[in-house]
Every structure is written in C-alpha cells, then in structure tokens.
Amino acid sequence: MRKRKKEPLVLILAGGVGSRLNILVKPRAKPAVPFAGVYRIIDFSLSNVMNSGLYRVGVLTQYKPRSLMNHLGAGEAWDMAGRRRGVKILPPATGFKDSDWYRGTADALRQNITFIKSHPSDEIIILSGDHVYKMDLVPMLDFHRHRKADVTVAMMIVPESQIHQFGTGITDSDGRIVEWEEKPQKPRTNLASMGIYVFNTQYLLELLMEKKDEIDFGMHIIPSAIARDNIFAYPFDSYWRDVGTIQSYWEAHMDLIGDNPNIPSLESWGIRPNIEADGMDSDYTAAYCSSSATVRRSLVSSGCVIEGTVINSVLSPGVIVKRGAVVRDSILFHDCLIKENAVVDLAILDKEVVVNRKTTVGHGAGKDIVNRIYPTHLTSGITLVGKEVIVPAGIVVGRNCIIRPWTASGSFPAQRLEDGETV
Numbered sequence: 001m002r003k004r005k006k007e008p009l010v011l012i013l014a015g016g017v018g019s020r021l022n023i024l025v026k027p028r029a030k031p032a033v034p035f036a037g038v039y040r041i042i043d044f045s046l047s048n049v050m051n052s053g054l055y056r057v058g059v060l061t062q063y064k065p066r067s068l069m070n071h072l073g074a075g076e077a078w079d080m081a082g083r084r085r086g087v088k089i090l091p092p093a094t095g096f097k098d099s100d101w102y103r104g105t106a107d108a109l110r111q112n113i114t115f116i117k118s119h120p121s122d123e124i125i126i127l128s129g130d131h132v133y134k135m136d137l138v139p140m141l142d143f144h145r146h147r148k149a150d151v152t153v154a155m156m157i158v159p160e161s162q163i164h165q166f167g168t169g170i171t172d173s174d175g176r177i178v179e180w181e182e183k184p185q186k187p188r189t190n191l192a193s194m195g196i197y198v199f200n201t202q203y204l205l206e207l208l209m210e211k212k213d214e215i216d217f218g219m220h221i222i223p224s225a226i227a228r229d230n231i232f233a234y235p236f237d238s239y240w241r242d243v244g245t246i247q248s249y250w251e252a253h254m255d256l257i258g259d260n261p262n263i264p265s266l267e268s269w270g271i272r273p274n275i276e277a278d279g280m281d282s283d284y285t286a287a288y289c290s291s292s293a294t295v296r297r298s299l300v301s302s303g304c305v306i307e308g309t310v311i312n313s314v315l316s317p318g319v320i321v322k323r324g325a326v327v328r329d330s331i332l333f334h335d336c337l338i339k340e341n342a343v344v345d346l347a348i349l350d351k352e353v354v355v356n357r358k359t360t361v362g363h364g365a366g367k368d369i370v371n372r373i374y375p376t377h378l379t380s381g382i383t384l385v386g387k388e389v390i391v392p393a394g395i396v397v398g399r400n401c402i403i404r405p406w407t408a409s410g411s412f413p414a415q416r417l418e419d420g421e422t423v
Helices: 019-025 042-051 066-072 105-110 113-118 137-146 201-210 217-226 246-254
Strands: 009-014 056-061 086-090 123-128 131-133 151-157 167-171 177-182 191-200 231-235 240-242 294-296 309-311 326-328 343-345 347-349 383-385
Touching: 009 042, 009 105, 019 246, 019 383, 042 056, 042 066, 042 123, 042 131, 056 066, 066 086, 105 113, 105 201, 105 217, 113 201, 123 137, 123 201, 131 191, 137 151, 137 191, 137 231, 151 217, 177 217, 177 231, 191 201, 191 217, 217 231, 240 246, 246 347, 343 347
Parallel strands: 009 056, 009 123, 056 086, 151 231, 294 309, 309 326, 326 343, 347 383
Antiparallel strands: 123 191, 131 240, 151 191, 167 177, 167 191
16 A cells, blocks of 8 residues: 655745845844735745645744734634644744854754654755745645655746856756855856755755754755755746845835736735734725826725825835825835825835925935945835834935934934935
8 A cells, every 4th residue: 555645844934134124124024024015025935835735834933023923823814724734933942042043044944853853744845934936836846756856946047147146056957956056156057046945854854963063055955965865956937036135125016016017916826915913904994096196007005095196116005195295116014104295216115104295215316326334235226214214304315225213303414314324
C-alpha cells in the first residue's frame, strides 16, 4: 500500500527589520506595512497559501510584532482557523543575549525545530512575508516531488540592473542548480532567487543541525547544499516584486493603476485582507466624490471623501482631500487629511497625517538631490511623511525629504524644508 504523504508545513519569514523602508517600519513590522488601501504586505503570502489549499502555517516574527500579530489573529481571515489548521505566531526565544534573536533565515528555522517536529510533514515550504505576487504553490510542490529534489528554489529572470540585489543560480539543462552567487556585483546569470523554497523536512532538519554555524539560506545553506545534493530551480514568470525598498514599494503601487496596469485587481488574484482586525468592516462608509472632485488613474478606498483632485495615486480608507487640494503620484495611508489648496506630489504619507492649507509636500525639480541622512533610501524624488504628523500651513517640503513620525509642528523650518533634508 502506497504511503500517504503528510501535508506540507508552511513557514513565513516575517521577522526582518526592513530598514530600507525607513520611517514606514518605525511603528510596525515590514510585513504589516499597508498596501493598496485595505491590505498588508503579508496578505499576499497568506492568500497564496490559502488559495493553494494549504492550512498549516507558522509565521516567524521578531521586529515590532504587535501590529502583525493583531492583523493575523488566529488566521480566520484566510480560512485557517480550525482543529487541523491554523496560523501560529513564532517569536524568537528572546533572553539576555543578542544571540537569542533570529540571526538569519536559517537560524530562525533552527530556533523553531520543536515546532517543526510537532507538526509532522514530508515537505516544508518557506515563504517571505514581504513580497507582492500571486503564486499557486501546488505546481512548485509537484515539481519538487517529480524531480526528487532535496531543495527546490523558486527563481525568475530579472533585469541585469537589479540582479545584484538577489541570490543568483546557474543551472544545467535539467534545471539543477550547479552554482550559486549571493548578491553578486558582477553577475554571471539573470536568474534570481525569489526567497521561496521547498525542502524535504527530514533533509532540512538534518542540515540545520549539521550546519549549526550557518545562519542564512542564501548566504550559507543553499551554496553548501549545491555541492552535494539535489537542488533544483523552479521557473516562475508571472508578476513578483520584493517591496523592501521605498522605490520598489512605490513602483508596486503604480503597477496597480494606470491605463494598462501590470497588476490586475487584487480581488481577481484572490488576495484577502483582514478587514475586521483592521477596523474596516464597519468604521468606513462608501467613498464619496463631490461635484468639485477630479479623480484619474487612482485607487480610492472606502471612507474616502474627495472634493479636490486625485491623479495617479492610491488612497487608503478614510482619506479626505478637501476642495482645491491636489494629490498626485502618491500613496496615502489610512485617515490622512489634505486640507484646502494643499498639494501632495510624489509622496508617501503614513496614517493620520494632516497636510494643512496651502502646504506643499513634494515640490520642485530636485529629484537628483538624495536624502542626506539616508542617501540610498530616497533617490528618485519621493518624500516620506511619518505617522500622525501635522504639517504646518503654508510650508513647502522638497523632494527626497523625510518627516519622522510624530514630529511636532515646532520642529519644522519656517517656510521650506529643502530637498534631501530630514526633520
């Protein structure tokens, strides 16, 4: 009698600091950053798991986990609550030493070996909690089994200009990975790892215990395994974006809108938010546009009130744009208020930001003046405004600027925050 396979266990890595998202991760973990109005970034991975018919999930958290934990709940929003299913939050075994925290992706799993063993499986699927994509995991699992692989890595072709950000693999004619380079400065391939893996469970457990000093999959585990075991590349050619930088996060939002968007409606992808946990099930009414409003190429969420102009922008629930105000090429989180004759141009505003009358956020042609404190974070003109900031009336904020969360009005310059400055 053929042995029945045990259901795979899914582990979502959601503990990274996400420092390149700058002030957007000051009040929350990176996977809990809002996306496209009603979603959080981690909703993509969770929905992909749900739509693949998988229901046993562990989420490895670490940095500022409270908002993420509140959002996940017990997994009800993704149909994962029940006797034989569920979402389990897995924080590190924190203590008095720095080594008690997760030091890397492999170390995170090593610290949760007890959880893995208590949920018997033949395979473990490892996902990241900070990617925007739609993927059926079952074909990858079938590919892994058919190849009799020890490890399968989801990989896709990326532009040469971006390949240095990823782990890269060189494959033979059968798709077996024969060489690996992590974030190469002079890449020899355009095939990049998506940070999605299928491991045979017993193989992974043995590897983690054998290589106790190796803390990261891309840097350590995968390169050493290639030399001796069956490591295959699973080809993926649909939309996928790592939204770990301000630029990629903004670009992913722009992919949602426009005349020919790169991303269809997220509902058609089957991406599911947790509107109940985030207070959106009853707190917001339908969006309203007055007779004075102009809205073009934009995503406008429930509870928004538009009296001014919104162009090429994404507005989360509860945003108010007053008469004469203009929002352009921007992303506004929940409950922002843009008062009369204010302008928000090429900016990302965190929750409950108030832009007062005749104020401009994102002004001038100084896109080439990078942020002075974070020169690699803001380089294309995007300005960031942190949570619950009240921008004073009449002030002009330049390009590539940062206004930190909860900044008091008295901390602003009298008339202008120059390009690339931080307050």
